[in-house]
Amino acid sequence: MSQPGVLRVAQLNMGSLLEPGWEERRHEILAWFERLDPDVVCLQEVWENTAEPGSNTAAWLAGNAPEGRWHWCFGGFEFPEDAWPGRDLTGLRFGSAILSRWPIDRTDVVLLPVDPAPRDPHPSWRMRAELLYAHTAGADVFSTHLAPPPAQAYQRIHQVLAIDDAIRERQTPGVALPPILCGDFNAKPQSDEMRFLKANAVLDGRSTHYVDAWETLRPTEAGYTYDPLTNPQARFLNVPPQRIDYLFVGDMFLRPEGAGRILAVDLAFHEPLTGRHASDHYGLVADVRWPQKPEV
Template identity: 45%
Template sequence: MFGGGHLPADMWPDTTTLFGSAVLSCWPIEESQYHRLGTAPGATPDPLVEAVPWELFHARTAGIDLFSTHLAPAPSHGAHRRVQVSEIDRIIKAARGDRDEQRFGERRQGLPPILCGDFNAEPDSDEIRYLCGLTDLDGETTFYLDAWRTAGDGSGYTNDWQANPYCAALNVHRKRIDYVFVGDAFVRRGNAGRVVDARVVADEPITGIVASDHFGVLAEIVWPDRPSE
């Protein structure tokens, strides 16, 4: 399932091209929703930020709420990304309703929400620290498990000029900017949401060409209520 928006004609001549995210599932997609993300008001105008439809795509499948996103790209776009992660958290909480509420003495049921994608932000940025519960944005706080921080080993670079010729051509430093986040897994029945492994994948060319300037992140997450395929 795909959700995306149109690129302007002066950026991409094929006006049928959509920019967005896709979610693939072994099970039917029960519902999906595309959300266009905003940008920081009053920030220095930037044609790229204003033209591209930055987004969050939500798909519900087999009891999972999976959210995929793509945020403003440049290291200097932190103000826009901070607005965008705040919007993402609000959207996820609205979509989940009361399913993640913690009641004293009870274990929560089911998987927490899964949030993943190209955040274009490094782990020590305010936008990622906000998602990890390490800082607030305008007085608001939240918490998601960073799968790599939880179970990864090594740098976790997904944008690496030493290993990826596309990155070398862009002349950018090595960085970890792609993530799998898991919503608060605290006291869930069957340890649902526990991250047991995280790996960088799609980092070696099979036919001599890498697929993207980004490598992928694979996370293994405990899912006690996983349906049979």
């Protein structure tokens, strides 16, 4: 049940194109929606084929939830050429989605900087990265997915600078709630790109401030969101357990009535409810104080 004065936000990289078993995993995601009962959900690795109406994987979730439960938007870009050998990628778009209890009044998608000539020839080094924006019920919500390869930190630095610029340009003046930023950042908490977002590092003479929900309330816990030791679906990338998915709340300094204060945070989508993990990633759920929250 949605709580008055509290915004519940969930985040998940749902791997709806690249991971096997989507037909089963999408039901697992719906089961988690029912358990969490969030107000807003930020999803990454959403895909659609422009040649196939109704193929959007976030639209499937919204369409198979209780009627009228979700409003949604999607933003993404085409794959680089040769990203998937042997498969025709024409018309295939890959990106983020935002689901909301309330109608979405404005939406926009930003193409984040991509290295035009990376040193590694693998297509993953040329994957496009997006920032999706939705204005809903007076809240500014952003979902993003940054450069995947671990060695591409230099790329993610350019991307978080662009994210900060885009949020500053799009956030609604005068609203009480700070912007909500969620996503798969493919970066560890101690990385320069994450330290920049948390006001712990200055990049290009600039600083900003977003509050890391997990670090704020559970600083002594690892909070791994990509963990091949506990999630069989996470083993194919051959990387160690790490926290790379985040739920941020923008600068809450001097916000009226404590708006933006993080009240609770936990892992989500991290254990099977229907017999199979929802994704190769685990997600997050957080409760954020929002005294001005409108009724649905």
